[in-house]
Amino acid sequence: MKIILVCSAGMSTSMLVDKMKKASEKKVIDAEINAVAESELQNHLDDVDVVLIGPQVRYLEKGIREKVEPLGIKCDIIDQLAYGMMKGDQVLDQAIKLAKYK
């Protein structure tokens, strides 16, 4: 499964990515997780299953949805508290649930 996290510069979500990677190792889930800046998103959409949006750029949701949903990519805003506490496992669960919802 390929997951991409989007925020403004890809900085704060990259912290969360590390936690999610650890959580996926623990759960033995084969997941490729990356963080990108919103402006770079278009170049990183190959084979992506889920795009998760940082809550601080939730105003970009509409534009991002328009971009990724025609490609069959699931998209959602990261739960605010899970994001704040950097709960990698919870956000990973959120991504998995989204992907299964096909």
Added chain:
Amino acid sequence: MNNKLMQKFIEFAGKIGSQRHLVAIRDGFVAIMPLVIIGSLAILINNFPPFGKFNFVEWMSAIFGDGNWQQVGGSIWNGTFAVLGLLASFTISYNLAKSYNVDRLAASLISSASYIMLVPVTDDFGLNMNWLGTQGLFVGIIIALLTTELFRVFVNTPKLIIKMPEGVPSGVTKSFRALIPTMIILIIVGLFQASLAVLADTSIFEVIFTAIQKPIQGLSNSLPAALVVALLNHILWFFGLHGTNIIGSIIEPIYIPLVEENLSLFQSGISAYDVPNIVTKPFLDSFVFMGGSGTTIALLIAIFIVIRKQKNHPYREVAKVSTPGSLFNINEPVIFGLPIVLNPIMLIPFVLVPVTLTIITYVALYIGLVPRTVALLPWTTPPILSGYLVTGGSWRGIALQLFNLAVAIVIYIPFVLAGVKASKQRMEE
């Protein structure tokens, strides 16, 4: 708080934050930032102040000869910060074309060509460097937006596209696709330049700079403007919206030229105390947004001071998670985790701290207690280091940061206490 009004505000902020042209401007600046920062550091090294007995500049000059070694940094400056207007015109056009999904390279080349066409030529047929840099920034932005809009319209007009017979390689077709639109745009720009030069004996650069850019910059280099920026940024963050990102497209074109002016004077040997502009991008980044918007690094320290015994208190947990990022001014964890977002207790200090620090910093720089900002750093540069570097290597910069931090901690403490009390009451209920 009125919910409907709040929703309207969030929607409005969101629209600005995702408005195509503003996003293109912002991303254009993001793209050139590395070059600009390298140019800024080159100047800082060329003019580095003595470090106790060790004088770097004299030492280098003794080895390589006075002025010789500084040519390296000088030419780096010339190719980066000194041509900011030209660079921005390219990158903004590139990003706007990208958002329209038209040929980005063609669009940004047209933008650059138009820029050069409009720059006044010197008597000995040289380009006037003043207009390639920050003085030409506003024109550069306008050129990028207008030419790219025209390009988008023209390439989507079938009549203007040269059709190739079947079997012609697609690369060839593509190279001809932009030909007629490019020609039309450059002719329009050329006619515009010529009529302005012949009829009014001036250039668009001079007109826009004196009529728009200079007055706006003058206005922005003031305490009220700095307060408006700080206030707006933090109100947006309070609603959980990326404040710096949303207003960045408006802030950067104004506050980067102000630090550029300081920098180029610093380069010519003027002391950091005597450069003209007080409010600049590094002013805000290094002295107000320490640890991220809201000077939240002070909030973390306040939490560690207030909650010492209860090791697993939720506030302490958030503070622990947030500390590594905060050292590099990344503070989303504390903003969303504590949370500060829509938290009425935290609203007051979250806005009050940056406003207070803006005033303190302005006064300290205004009366000359601390040197003004003469370097542009990555916004992720940790506090203390940033205070030293942006003031051109002055201990007073660090002292001001420490003082600001202390003030911020003092403001945050009572609100942390109130927050702890409120959460305890909630637990008991």
